[in-house]
Amino acid sequence: MKWFHEQKLRVVGIDRDPEALKAARNWGEVRQADIESAVWPLKTEFSDYRQFEAVVVTNYLWRPLFPSLLASVAEGGVFIYETFTQGNEVFGKPSRPDFLLRPGELLDICHQGLGFQVVAYESGILKSPDRCVQRLAAIKMSRVAKEQQSEVQSETSNPAIWAQKAAQL
Numbered sequence: 314m315k316w317f318h319e320q321k322l323r324v325v326g327i328d329r330d331p332e333a334l335k336a337a338r339n340w341g342e343v344r345q346a347d348i349e350s351a352v353w354p355l356k357t358e359f360s361d362y363r364q365f366e367a368v369v370v371t372n373y374l375w376r377p378l379f380p381s382l383l384a385s386v387a388e389g390g391v392f393i394y395e396t397f398t399q400g401n402e403v404f405g406k407p408s409r410p411d412f413l414l415r416p417g418e419l420l421d422i423c424h425q426g427l428g429f430q431v432v433a434y435e436s437g438i439l440k441s442p443d444r445c446v447q448r449l450a451a452i453k454m455s456r457v458a459k460e461q462q463s464e465v466q467s468e469t470s471n472p473a474i475w476a477q478k479a480a481q482l
C-alpha cells in the first residue's frame with residue numbers, strides 16, 4: 314500500500330488483523346474484514362463489486378475469492394497477483410497445498426474467458442528468503458476489445474477462413 318500511496322494513487326487495503334491496519338491507515342482507506350468467511354467488504358449499494366483500476370494481492374491465497382477479486386477490476390484495469398506455489402514446502406511455510414498455487418494456476422484463472430489479457434507471468438524460486446512463487450499481471454479488456462479478440466480467435470481457428478485468405482494472396 315505504501316508504494317502505491319507514494320505514487321499518488323488512491324489505495325484501499327483489507328486485512329482481518331487490526332494491528333496490520335494501523336500503519337496502513339497512513340496510506341489510504343482501510344477495511345478490517347474476514348474475507349474468507351464474511352461478506353465481501355467492497356460491495357456498494359449499486360453493485361456487488363466496487364471496481365478499481367488495479368487489484369493487487371501478495372502472499373495470500375484463498376481460492377474462493379478469485380471471482381470477487383477479478384470482478385473488482387474495472388475495464389482497462391490491472392490485476393497483479395503474487396503468492397507461494399507448490400515447491401515452497403521445501404523452504405518452509407506456507408507448506409499446506411491449500412495455501413500453495415498449482416503449476417500455472419494463475420494463468421488458468423485468467424484464461425477462463427473472463428476477458429483478461431496476461432501481460433506478464435513468472436513462476437519459480439526467489440532468493441532472500443528462498444521461496445517458490447507465481448506472479449502474474451493481467452489487464453481486464455474492455456467489452457470492445459473482448460469482441461475483437463473473439464473475432465480474431467474465431468478467424469484463426471477456422472481452417473476455411475485460412476484457406477480463403479491464402480487464396481487471396
